[in-house]
Amino acid sequence: MNVSFTDLGLCAPILKTLSNNKYEKPTPIQAQAIPAVLAGRDVVGLAQTGTGKTAAFTLPILHRLADGKYNGKHPLRVLILTPTRELATQINDAIWTYSRGLGLKSTVVIGGVPIKRQQRQIAQGIDILVATPGRLEDLISQRSVSLDKIETVVLDEADQMLDIGFMPAIRRLLKLTPKKRQTLLFSATMPKEIASLSNDHLTDPVKVSVAQVSATADKIEQTVVHMDPGAKPTAIFKLAEKHPGKRIIVFTRTKRGADKVAKRLNTEGIGADAIHGNKSQGQRQRALDAFRKGTKLILIATDIAARGIDIPDVAVVVNYDLPNVPESYVHRIGRTARAGASGLAVTFCSPEEVKLLRAIEKVIKMPVPAMNADGSPMAAVVANTPKNVGKRRTPTRDGKPAKRRWHKPRGEGGKPAGGSRRRGGGKPKAASA
Numbered sequence: 001m002n003v004s005f006t007d008l009g010l011c012a013p014i015l016k017t018l019s020n021n022k023y024e025k026p027t028p029i030q031a032q033a034i035p036a037v038l039a040g041r042d043v044v045g046l047a048q049t050g051t052g053k054t055a056a057f058t059l060p061i062l063h064r065l066a067d068g069k070y071n072g073k074h075p076l077r078v079l080i081l082t083p084t085r086e087l088a089t090q091i092n093d094a095i096w097t098y099s100r101g102l103g104l105k106s107t108v109v110i111g112g113v114p115i116k117r118q119q120r121q122i123a124q125g126i127d128i129l130v131a132t133p134g135r136l137e138d139l140i141s142q143r144s145v146s147l148d149k150i151e152t153v154v155l156d157e158a159d160q161m162l163d164i165g166f167m168p169a170i171r172r173l174l175k176l177t178p179k180k181r182q183t184l185l186f187s188a189t190m191p192k193e194i195a196s197l198s199n200d201h202l203t204d205p206v207k208v209s210v211a212q213v214s215a216t217a218d219k220i221e222q223t224v225v226h227m228d229p230g231a232k233p234t235a236i237f238k239l240a241e242k243h244p245g246k247r248i249i250v251f252t253r254t255k256r257g258a259d260k261v262a263k264r265l266n267t268e269g270i271g272a273d274a275i276h277g278n279k280s281q282g283q284r285q286r287a288l289d290a291f292r293k294g295t296k297l298i299l300i301a302t303d304i305a306a307r308g309i310d311i312p313d314v315a316v317v318v319n320y321d322l323p324n325v326p327e328s329y330v331h332r333i334g335r336t337a338r339a340g341a342s343g344l345a346v347t348f349c350s351p352e353e354v355k356l357l358r359a360i361e362k363v364i365k366m367p368v369p370a371m372n373a374d375g376s377p378m379a380a381v382v383a384n385t386p387k388n389v390g391k392r393r394t395p396t397r398d399g400k401p402a403k404r405r406w407h408k409p410r411g412e413g414g415k416p417a418g419g420s421r422r423r424g425g426g427k428p429k430a431a432s433a
């Protein structure tokens with residue numbers, strides 16, 4: 001696919017902004033989605049993080065808004081719903097960047113900040129509202145916002161909104177917008193609840209997708225290190241030491257866990273901040289800014305806090321705890337290797353977490369290669385499963401680990417190897433629960 005932004009039919013001011021921002025050509029999702037959005041169609045976009053989804057919907061929306069029909073007036077015509085406050089802020093920043101010279105107004109409506117200022121901004125007239133569902137519903141119930149002039153609704157990171165429990169609110173909000181509207185739905189995965197949302201609220205959508213749901217970015221090197229839970233604090237410290245000067249995101253399952261890891265690293269003299277739902281909006285924003293600027297190179301985050309946030313040049317993603325939902329693994333490691341760079345994803349796996357690891361391997365359709373704690377590869381020994389009976393069990397001829405085998409996808413529908421494979425390098429640790 002070799003189209004340019006000019007081919008896609010965007011207006012001159014937008015093209016100028018793109019070239020000023022060194023966007024040379026559209027990403028695949030942009031090349032597919034932009035013409036459909038410009039044509040007024042509903043769109044379902046399926047793409048991993050880092051594929052340029054934000055611009056894929058923002059650019060054509062801005063083009064359509066910039067027609068000059070409402071010169072000087074700013075009726076609320078576009079609503080963008082996102083799962084998290086950070087993502088809302090980030091999308092609004094992107095809108096500011098992309099809409100230079102178009103005379104449009106946009107604002108964010110999120111919880112955790114005073115409602116009064118938001119009410120004032122809305123009262124002054126805005127074209128685009130970027131919102132998290134909770135605060136938007138508050139504003140609507142106080143009659144500070146009306147959705148009856150809405151022309152386009154965007155549901156960004158829909159699967160994450162589902163995870164947080166926003167589906168009922170989203171359905172309620174959609175009902176408050178005109179029936180005759182354009183709806184754009186973007187998601188990294190397509191669980192059945194999202195498919196049914198799309199069925200119920202979208203009209204003959206154009207489906208665009210750029211990667212298989214289960215695919216993890218090819219440029220991410222993935223490894224798992226098996227260890228006892230008690231070994232994790234030391235392991236994260238060692239890992240940080242091993243990657244000096246590089247940005248690292250560490251995912252924990254709980255808010256408390258995030259704080260503990262941050263505290264531990266800070267006592268070791270390694271600057272780290274934690275972001276999660278119990279931090280104030282200001283704290284989260286400061287942590288993100290420090291991480292972006294590189295004054296603190298380690299960010300500890302829970303899944304919800306980190307979702308959708310675009311941070312450039314993350315070298316390493318660490319799964320300090322395994323996620324409960326296998327799809328979160330795909331999202332987490334998508335934080336690295338963005339926009340074509342390569343990255344490393346390291347997973348700390350305790351014996352109790354092995355079954356979560358197997359569920360992930362099933363989703364990504366490949367085993368995650370195991371490493372020793374010091375980063376050296378583990379010799380892979382293929383165990384005596386019925387499938388392998390009669391095959392050579394010696395890993396390799398030259399004594400090097402049989403790494404290849406681990407990259408081979410297991411057959412569809414094959415049993416997730418819960419306890420059926422064993423790790424080499426001495427202790428067979430695959431204590432499947």
Ligand code: ADP
Nearest residue numbers: 023024025026027049050051052053054055310
């Ligand atoms: P997603 O929403 O899919 O996670 P984003 O829209 O946040 O992805 O884009 C990821 C990064 O790539 C952002 O930093 C964005 O500025 C950049 N980007 C998006 N589209 C292009 C493009 N066509 N050319 C260069 N950079 C781009």
Ligand code: MG
Nearest residue numbers: 050053054308
């Ligand atoms: Mg996005």
